[in-house]
Amino acid sequence: MELLQPRTVDEALLLLRENPGATPVAGGTDLYVALNLGTLQGTRFLDLWGLDELRQIREADGVLSVGALASYSEIIRSRAVRARLPMLASAAREIGGVQIQNRGTLGGNIANGSPAGDSLPVLLAADATVVLRSAAGERRIQLVDFYVGYRQSVIRPDEIIVAVEVPRTDGRQWFRKVGTRAAQAISKVVMAGVRGERVRLAIGSMAAVPLRLRRTEEALTSGAGIEHARAELEAEISPIDDLRSTERYRRRVAGNLLERFWRETAGE
Amino acid sequence: MRFTLNGAPVEIAAPPMARLLDVLREECGLTGTKEGCGEGECGACTVLLDGEPVCACLVPVAQVIDCEVLTIEGLGGDHAMQQAFVAEGAAQCGICTPGMVLTALTIPPGSSIEEVRATLAGNLCRCTGYEAIYRAAMRVVTPALQPTGKFKAFGRE
Numbered sequence: 001m002e003l004l005q006p007r008t009v010d011e012a013l014l015l016l017r018e019n020p021g022a023t024p025v026a027g028g029t030d031l032y033v034a035l036n037l038g039t040l041q042g043t044r045f046l047d048l049w050g051l052d053e054l055r056q057i058r059e060a061d062g063v064l065s066v067g068a069l070a071s072y073s074e075i076i077r078s079r080a081v082r083a084r085l086p087m088l089a090s091a092a093r094e095i096g097g098v099q100i101q102n103r104g105t106l107g108g109n110i111a112n113g114s115p116a117g118d119s120l121p122v123l124l125a126a127d128a129t130v131v132l133r134s135a136a137g138e139r140r141i142q143l144v145d146f147y148v149g150y151r152q153s154v155i156r157p158d159e160i161i162v163a164v165e166v167p168r169t170d171g172r173q174w175f176r177k178v179g180t181r182a183a184q185a186i187s188k189v190v191m192a193g194v195r196g197e198r199v200r201l202a203i204g205s206m207a208a209v210p211l212r213l214r215r216t217e218e219a220l221t222s223g224a225g226i227e228h229a230r231a232e233l234e235a236e237i238s239p240i241d242d243l244r245s246t247e248r249y250r251r252r253v254a255g256n257l258l259e260r261f262w263r264e265t266a267g268e
Numbered sequence: 269m270r271f272t273l274n275g276a277p278v279e280i281a282a283p284p285m286a287r288l289l290d291v292l293r294e295e296c297g298l299t300g301t302k303e304g305c306g307e308g309e310c311g312a313c314t315v316l317l318d319g320e321p322v323c324a325c326l327v328p329v330a331q332v333i334d335c336e337v338l339t340i341e342g343l344g345g346d347h348a349m350q351q352a353f354v355a356e357g358a359a360q361c362g363i364c365t366p367g368m369v370l371t372a373l374t375i376p377p378g379s380s381i382e383e384v385r386a387t388l389a390g391n392l393c394r395c396t397g398y399e400a401i402y403r404a405a406m407r408v409v410t411p412a413l414q415p416t417g418k419f420k421a422f423g424r425e
Binding site: 001002003005025027028029032033035036037045047049050073096097098099100102103182183184 | 392
């Protein structure tokens with residue numbers, strides 16, 4: 001197996017253009033699971049880990065920009081994240097254990113595209129935009145439009161994720177993950193929400209892709225009541241039975257989490 | 269590829285995507301680092317990379333060039349944390365112990381029992397039930413809390 005080690009983002013993008021089949025590797029926390037299990041057949045890899053320019057977390061003109069290489073540990077420590085998007089810090093604290101938090105990156109969670117990715121409902125509920133870059137230039141895609149199927153996204157083989165941008169988030173933020181144990185668990189259900197004038201909700205492990213819950217949001221925003229919202233949620237999700245949980249359990253817990261979100265974010 | 273291993277410079281010829289775990293065990297001959305799950309779930313292969321715990325089964329060796337790697341061998345055998353593990357009987361089968369000790373070294377002094385548990389959450393132990401491990405860690409990081417902590421077991425000496 002070959003590993004290309006660029007020194008700069010520009011160099012990385014040129015290498016990716018010349019080697020369109022190369023698999024980007026950052027902290028390796030998902031990639032090496034697949035390699036160790038033998039389910040990933042790649043022979044050429046592109047090392048992004050040394051590209052410190054992609055590690056920055058900063059706030060400008062009301063937009064919180066989190067570099068793709070920011071690790072969960074860096075996100076937990078970031079004042080800007082804790083002030084602007086505390087639900088992202090909450091999610092980061094519940095991803096893996098410290099070993100994974102030290103190496104796993106936000107860009108990696110997005111690129112891996114698991115419907116159980118814990119940061120994804122948070123970013124969906126926060127109206128996040130993914131910043132993609134190739135040697136040809138940069139483009140921005142709303143995260144809600146990023147996934148097109150199970151672990152499939154609109155990212156092109158010559159592009160990498162360079163950052164995630166989050167606009168100002170008005171309202172109380174809420175995050176809850178349900179797994180088999182508190183740490184080192186993959187979510188059976190994971191939900192994030194923002195309760196402002198408009199309610200914004202997203203959920204993971206409930207469909208082939210992480211879902212923004214538009215109809216449930218609409219029900220809550222319009223004052224239709226939690227029972228009605230719960231019925232809308234039922235209609236929006238399509239969980240399956242798999243090794244981690246059953247459809248029935250997931251539906252029940254999703255509804256319970258919705259009620260909990262509504263109760264715990266009720267005004268002061 | 270050069271990096272610092274347990275305080276001394278080493279130069280290794282290995283494929284860049286080789287797992288740090290395999291390089292440590294097979295190239296460097298340091299078998300204290302154990303392989304458990306091979307997928308970052310168990311923490312048995314934990315080493316400190318520039319002072320931070322990582323799973324050596326998930327790290328390509330090319331990413332540790334010019335970094336400092338600390339394995340259990342680097343502690344020498346009578347480090348305070350190792351002594352605390354011995355004193356508390358904080359090991360049974362021993363597979364998790366090297367990784368557990370190394371992660372425990374990163375617990376900030378003065379930590380509460382909750383902080384100890386959170387820091388060690390990525391290291392699974394299937395034998396001890398964790399209580400003796402938490403006592404060992406508390407003995408080092410927060411000795412003042414140890415006899416009177418929330419755990420009944422803390423009173424045991």
